[in-house]
Each structure stands twice: as structure tokens, then as C-alpha cells.
Amino acid sequence: MARNSSLFKIEGTLDNVTFYKSADGYFVRTKGGVSKNRIMNDPAFVRTRENGSEFGRSASSGKLLRDAVSSFVFKAKDSKLSSRLMKVMSDIKNQDLVSARGERNVVEGLSTATGKAYLKGFDFNNRATMRSVFFSPFTVDAATGVITIADLKPTEQIRFPEGATHFSLQSGFVNLDFETGASDITYSTVSNLPIDGTVSTITLTPSGVPIGTGLEFMVLLIEFFQEVNGQQYALNNGAYNVLNIVEVV
Numbered sequence: 001m002a003r004n005s006s007l008f009k010i011e012g013t014l015d016n017v018t019f020y021k022s023a024d025g026y027f028v029r030t031k032g033g034v035s036k037n038r039i040m041n042d043p044a045f046v047r048t049r050e051n052g053s054e055f056g057r058s059a060s061s062g063k064l065l066r067d068a069v070s071s072f073v074f075k076a077k078d079s080k081l082s083s084r085l086m087k088v089m090s091d092i093k094n095q096d097l098v099s100a101r102g103e104r105n106v107v108e109g110l111s112t113a114t115g116k117a118y119l120k121g122f123d124f125n126n127r128a129t130m131r132s133v134f135f136s137p138f139t140v141d142a143a144t145g146v147i148t149i150a151d152l153k154p155t156e157q158i159r160f161p162e163g164a165t166h167f168s169l170q171s172g173f174v175n176l177d178f179e180t181g182a183s184d185i186t187y188s189t190v191s192n193l194p195i196d197g198t199v200s201t202i203t204l205t206p207s208g209v210p211i212g213t214g215l216e217f218m219v220l221l222i223e224f225f226q227e228v229n230g231q232q233y234a235l236n237n238g239a240y241n242v243l244n245i246v247e248v249v
Contacts, residue, residue: 054104058089061106061178065089068176068183069124069243072221076125076243084126092118107179110215119217120248130244133159134222140247145173145186145206145218147246152202154195161240164224166232168192171246172221173206177214184210192225192232216249 062085066073073081089106095115096108109115123129136157138149149169154160160167169191176183188204210216222242225232 054093054102055090057105058093059086061089061092062086064176064178064181064183068174068185069172069219071185072170072172072219072243073124075223075238076128076221076241077238078124078126080126081124085122088118088122105178110178116215116248120245122245124243125238125241128240128242130220130242130246133240133242135159138246140218142216142218142247142249143209145171145209147171147188147204147218147220149202149204151199153197153199154193155197158195158222160195161224161235163226164195164235164240165227166192166194166225168221168223168225169202169204170221170223171204171206172219173208173210173216174219175210175212175214175216177212180214182212182214184212186210217245218247220244220246 062082065085066081078084092106092109092115093104094109095112095118096104096106097112099105099108106115110119121130134157136149136152138147140147154167158167171188172185173187174183174185186206186208188206191202191204193200193202204220220242223238224235224240226235227233
């Protein structure tokens with residue numbers, strides 16, 4: 001793969017050369033390789049088929065997670081979210097120690113403590129991670145999904161972007177069955193606060209426990225706003241917003 005540094009930024013295929021654009025710039029690659037029919041049928045490519053099967057299931061699991069919290073994700077995500085989630089789901093799949101090669105999956109991986117640990121703490125927006133923005137201790141009640149942030153002082157415990165005057169906190173309590181794809185989510189009310197030195201305790205209580213028999217986890221969304229003439233406006237299309245999986249049950 002080569003980078004296209006010419007004056008003309010071309011996209012498309014010319015003869016056996018493909019020009020394409022990614023988040024990292026313009027690139028060039030040649031067409032070729034082993035045919036799909038051979039990969040799918042030749043015994044020499046059995047390992048390739050096994051890897052492809054597991055790759056596909058991991059990718060599907062990542063999409064299920066994104067879809068389960070889609071109402072939050074569109075407010076806090078980065079351009080490489082899909083690929084980062086794919087990496088996490090692949091790591092979780094590798095914790096499946098019972099399935100045959102080619103059949104390992106995220107469902108079995110998440111039945112282990114190590115598999116759950118890969119998911120806990122995941123940031124949907126790598127431009128604004130929980131660790132780099134939010135410094136206040138908090139507790140999570142795994143049975144009810146309630147998140148309690150005691151003695152929060154915004155000016156000392158939140159790294160806020162330039163121009164922000166307010167921020168909001170909201171939680172989601174999710175039940176996601178990675179085997180069937182069924183999901184349910186309940187939300188807390190939004191807690192909107194000025195960025196000042198006032199100390200307060202925030203309690204984010206979901207409207208209920210989500211239904212289902214899948215994996216349960218809690219997410220925390222932090223959004224930033226600028227107030228102008230009494231109206232709050234979101235900053236830079238959510239570039240500074242945080243969405244983090246704070247607990248996995």
C-alpha cells in the first residue's frame with residue numbers, strides 16, 4: 001500500500017490500480033490476490049476460513065453494541081470507533097476457551113471475568129476519554145444501575161473544553177444479548193450543571209432495570225455546552241463529549 005502525494009486526489013480504480021481515501025489520507029493499492037472461490041474451498045485455506053468466520057462474528061458483536069447505545073453514540077464517537085470496537089471484540093472472543101477454532105465467539109468470551117474486563121472502561125470517543133476528562137470518584141450499583149457522584153466540584157474535577165459554560169451527565173442501563181441480538185436500555189434523567197466551583201452530589205437513576213437475559217452494563221455520557229443569551233449550544237458536534245462503559249455485570 002502506498003500513499004498518494006500527487007496534486008490530484010483521485011478516488012476509484014484505473015486498470016489494476018485503486019485510489020482510495022481513508023481517515024489518514026489518500027492511498028494507492030494494486031488489485032490482485034487469491035480468488036474468493038479458492039479461499040472458500042481449497043483445504044490449504046482452512047485456517048483463513050476459520051479466521052474469517054471469527055472475524056465476522058466479532059465485527060457483528062461490535063455493531064450490536066453500537067446499536068444498543070445508538071442514542072448516546074451519535075453524541076460521542078470518533079471516526080475509528082468501529083475498528084476499535086472490532087479489536088476489543090476480537091480480544092474478548094479470544095477468551096472463549098471452550099469452542100473449536102473458527103467457532104470462538106464473544107458470547108463465550110464474555111462469560112469470563114477477563115472477557116468482561118476488556119469491555120469495562122471502553123470509551124466510544126477516543127478524542128475525549130473518561131480518564132482525560134472526568135476526575136471525580138463515583139459508585140455504581142450493579143443491581144439498579146444507579147450511579148452516584150459525591151461532592152463533585154466541576155472546576156477541579158472536570159477538564160472542560162474552551163468556551164464551555166455548562167455540562168450534562170446522563171446514564172444508561174443496558175441489557176444486550178450478543179447471541180440473539182436483543183437489547184433494551186433505560187435512561188436516567190439529564191443532570192445539567194454550570195461549570196463553576198459549586199460542590200454537589202449527583203445521582204443518576206435509570207427509569208428501571210432493562211429487560212432481557214443478556215449481558216448488563218452501564219454507560220455514562222458527559223456532554224459540554226456553551227450558553228449564549230440563555231440558550232445552551234452543543235460544542236463542536238460532540239467532539240469533546242465522553243461516553244464510557246463504567247460497569248459490566
